[in-house]
Amino acid sequence: MFDTLRQDFRRNRDPLVRLVLAVFRFGQWTVARRTLTRRCWTVPYKVLNLLVIRLGTNSDLPRELNCGPGLRLFHPYGLVFHRDARLGRDVNAYHQVTIGRRDHSGEPVIGDEVTLGAGATVLGPIVIGRGAKIGAGATVLDDVPPGGRALGPRARVTGTLLETAE
Template sequence: MLYIWRLARFFYVARIPFLPWILKVLNRILFSTSVPPSVRVGRNVSFGYQGLGIVVHRHAVLGDNIVIAPNVVIGGRGMPGAPVIQNDVLIGAGACVLGPVTIGRGARIGANAVVLTDVPENATAVGNPARILRRDGDCRA
């Protein structure tokens, strides 16, 4: 999945028409995933189960060393802006990160969480809507 996306991204950056779109459609058919070539993806990003069911906003930014489980939506909310996921983040299965939010470095998003606000660095966010459960260094759970 990522190999096809990287090829589509190459053609997108080179401003070659139609090929990025065709490769995006191929990814959608083969892997049931929608990651447009306009998305900026860092190094060592891992999509669980080859990206099964993952949808990413066309203006989203994904940092380095991110693990994204299946059926995750990183999308908009009908307003300008898209999610920015910083480095070393874990996003659990079925989670939704919606709107112009920033997920801080080292944060963890629980399974099926719906994130509508920023998540600070090294924090864990769970629930619908997501709330900060704990930050590294806190004694409470």
């Protein structure tokens, strides 16, 4: 837990973001250790989650979320991540990002080094490839290849970064 939190802190300088990530990683630690069933951890975690994450930033970061190290939050307000979503390493998320499911068939998988723009929505059993960029206000319902970009209200993939650089 401490190595992951240390990587998160290296990527985030804002004290509020660091506090949110500390509470989130503490929740993950309690789930991994199965200590949340004990009363000594249940009440402190629920109080911290309510005061810091829910009321302080109006966000929903469930402790069951599978999230790699190096999560970077820019303005951590209005974030909603589904508990079954999987986030890779070094994911950048701006404010009001929503990651959820459309149905019960599968969870969204966000690859390593993905950037999610402000107000982006990723829904469904989809895969966002490594290094992809999701534009601000984009609603992504289809897979995005590694290095791809998804832009627009009903996002369409505009190509990989390698193709646009040529």
